[in-house]
Every structure is written in structure tokens, then in C-alpha cells.
Amino acid sequence: MFITPHTSVAIWISTRVGDPLLAFVFGVVSHFILDIIPHGDDNIADHKKEKKEKLIYLMRIAFVDVFLACLLLYFFISSGSPVDYWVLFGAVLGAWLPDFAWITIEMLKLHTLYWYVFYHGKLHNFFNWQYSPVYGVPFQIFFTLLMLRFSL
Numbered sequence: 001m002f003i004t005p006h007t008s009v010a011i012w013i014s015t016r017v018g019d020p021l022l023a024f025v026f027g028v029v030s031h032f033i034l035d036i037i038p039h040g041d042d043n044i045a046d047h048k049k050e051k052k053e054k055l056i057y058l059m060r061i062a063f064v065d066v067f068l069a070c071l072l073l074y075f076f077i078s079s080g081s082p083v084d085y086w087v088l089f090g091a092v093l094g095a096w097l098p099d100f101a102w103i104t105i106e107m108l109k110l111h112t113l114y115w116y117v118f119y120h121g122k123l124h125n126f127f128n129w130q131y132s133p134v135y136g137v138p139f140q141i142f143f144t145l146l147m148l149r150f151s152l
């Protein structure tokens with residue numbers, strides 16, 4: 001799942017939890033729960049045939065995704081909702097960490113941690129149901145807006 005919907009859940013967590021460490025733990029757990037839900041972005045770069053071309057394409061998507069997630073955080077903070085910044089920081093860090101850990105392990109080729117990449121990937125295929133980003137992207141946008149609705 002994209003970082004933006006993960007961030008929307010982190011925002012929601014920050015409105016329900018008062019402790020930064022607990023918010024962090026819930027952020028991590030929420031990440032893995034969301035990854036289990038079939039979310040239609042597994043084949044988003046399949047039209048790119050070369051490995052390098054595919055990687056550049058995915059990096060561009062990740063850049064836009066993180067930008068949108070930051071925009072979402074900015075929107076939430078400036079909405080005037082009472083929020084403890086440390087709790088929000090803990091929840092966001094927890095929600096982002098599983099994907100950043102995966103990317104770091106892949107990029108630095110940390111072979112001893114490949115078990116994590118394996119299980120993270122396994123979660124994505126828990127229901128073994130992939131569908132097109134044509135439906136997956138709108139689903140994730142809808143999900144993000146729904147979580148935001150519950151947070152404001």
C-alpha cells in the first residue's frame with residue numbers, strides 16, 4: 001500500500017492514543033494490517049520491462065507518494081485539530097518504518113535481513129488477490145479520505 005494511506009491511519013491513531021511509544025507500536029501494527037488488505041498496486045510498474053527503468057519509475061511514484069503524505073500531515077496539523085506532535089511523530093514513524101526498512105535492506109543489499117523482505121512480501125500476498133491499479137489507486141484515495149474523515 002502507498003505511504004499516503006498508511007499516513008492517514010497514523011493520523012487517526014494520533015487522535016486516539018496519548019503516548020508516543022504506544023502510537024509508534026500501533027503505527028507499525030497498522031502498517032502490516034493494511035498491507036494484508038489487497039490494495040491493487042502490486043503490478044503498478046509491470047509495463048516497464050527493464051529492471052533499471054522499473055526502479056526509476058517506482059522511485060518517481062514513491063517521491064510523489066511521500067510528497068502527498070507530507071501534504072496530508074500539513075493539512076491535518078493546520079486544520080486546528082488538537083494533536084500532540086510527539087504522538088503524531090511516533091505514529092507516523094511506526095507507519096512508515098516497515099516500508100523504509102524494506103527499501104533500505106534492498107538498496108544496501110543487507111543479506112542477513114532478507115527474511116524481513118520475504119515476510120513483508122508474503123503479507124502483501126496473504127489473500128493472493130491482485131487487481132489493477134485502475135481500481136487500486138481510487139480505493140487507496142477513498143480509504144485515505146475516509147480515515148481523514150474519522151480524524152478531523
Ligand SMILES: [Zn+2]
Binds near residue numbers: 001031035098099120
Ligand atoms: Zn509495507
